[in-house]
Amino acid sequence: MKGPAIFLAQFMGDQAPFNTLEGILDWAASLGYKGIQIPTWDSRCIDLEKAAQSKDYCDELKGKFSERGLEITELSTHLQGQLVAVHPAYDLMFNSFAPEQVRKNPAARTEWAIQQVKYAASASAKLGLNAHATFSGALLWHTLYPWPQRPAGLVEAGFAELAKRWLPILDLYDDCGVDVCYELHPGEDLHDGISFERFLEACNNHPRAKILYDPSHFILQQMDYLGFIDEYHSRIAAFHVKDAEFIPSAKSGVYGGYQSWVDRPGRFRSLGDGQIDFKGIFSRLCKYQYTGWAVMEWECCLKHPEDGAREGAPFIKNHMIRKAEKAFDDFAAVDPDQALNNKILGL
Numbered sequence: 001m002k003g004p005a006i007f008l009a010q011f012m013g014d015q016a017p018f019n020t021l022e023g024i025l026d027w028a029a030s031l032g033y034k035g036i037q038i039p040t041w042d043s044r045c046i047d048l049e050k051a052a053q054s055k056d057y058c059d060e061l062k063g064k065f066s067e068r069g070l071e072i073t074e075l076s077t078h079l080q081g082q083l084v085a086v087h088p089a090y091d092l093m094f095n096s097f098a099p100e101q102v103r104k105n106p107a108a109r110t111e112w113a114i115q116q117v118k119y120a121a122s123a124s125a126k127l128g129l130n131a132h133a134t135f136s137g138a139l140l141w142h143t144l145y146p147w148p149q150r151p152a153g154l155v156e157a158g159f160a161e162l163a164k165r166w167l168p169i170l171d172l173y174d175d176c177g178v179d180v181c182y183e184l185h186p187g188e189d190l191h192d193g194i195s196f197e198r199f200l201e202a203c204n205n206h207p208r209a210k211i212l213y214d215p216s217h218f219i220l221q222q223m224d225y226l227g228f229i230d231e232y233h234s235r236i237a238a239f240h241v242k243d244a245e246f247i248p249s250a251k252s253g254v255y256g257g258y259q260s261w262v263d264r265p266g267r268f269r270s271l272g273d274g275q276i277d278f279k280g281i282f283s284r285l286c287k288y289q290y291t292g293w294a295v296m297e298w299e300c301c302l303k304h305p306e307d308g309a310r311e312g313a314p315f316i317k318n319h320m321i322r323k324a325e326k327a328f329d330d331f332a333a334v335d336p337d338q339a340l341n342n343k344i345l346g347l
Helices: 021-030 046-052 056-064 078-080 088-097 106-124 154-176 193-202 214-221 225-235 277-287 307-320 336-342
Strands: 002-007 035-039 071-077 131-134 180-184 210-215 236-241 242-248 266-269 291-295
Touching: 002 071, 002 236, 002 307, 021 056, 021 078, 035 242, 035 291, 046 056, 046 106, 046 336, 056 071, 056 106, 056 193, 071 078, 071 106, 071 291, 078 088, 078 131, 088 106, 106 131, 106 154, 131 210, 154 193, 180 236, 193 210, 193 225, 214 225, 214 242, 225 236, 225 277, 236 277, 236 307, 277 307, 291 307
Parallel strands: 002 035, 002 291, 035 071, 071 131, 131 180, 180 210, 210 236, 236 291
Antiparallel strands: 242 266
């Protein structure tokens, strides 16, 4: 495993050092981070179209990172990926994710989003990256609760259409040698293990369809986030280190009662302030030989972001495990002896 790393999306701002790439890289490096996940919708961080077309530009960009002892972990198209599939009920709310020229034009917006995600495939290849972070988008989310009763075949049709939109993208990423890591997230049709399995089936188990593992979204759904690693470790190719807590309430539950983040039973917290068992997570990822980055995504509803970032790097570093190269009891091992083995077995 590599790390610690940080996702810049929640930290870019209008004030120095957060308003320029150079400034925020200096800040991240000073805190002890070694990797940076880039939000590609922020032009201050990257010109995505140019990166897709120019190896020289990508080399120059990588140089800015390496000068500060940093690496690019993954490019992120979370906002663009969301727009690959949008139900009309969410058109107005998601319009702000797209440029002005394609707003209020769902077909043009979808075409723009797909092209953006494709640009990220070529850019990732030119940057020497092997994983990419994104969202799946959603056509079925408004039917999440089975009331009114879902018509027969609706779910299958929804995942068939989602796969139809993503398969050409997945094929391009395959050509570029890059995994598409879907963050399983409420609001996306891919939000848990079962929905990911449905998508895999619709995509003919495409080898590039992978998972960005973020336990915070699983504790908010009251899932077994440790067992999830046991079930899906072969598909986990990216990792958001994000804490959360679920405090049972007599008034609301996993749906949240339309409350703000600070008042919901389930809410995101800074690393170490929530309920996530990170020792268990890092142990399981070590067991299954996860070799990607451990990237902090900060979304706490209480703590100041700069404090969360300052505490995040040592938290991740202290949880990373260097896998043992030999068994602890090898000192007592003996050379193979079939005759001895037979005697022990009574043969």
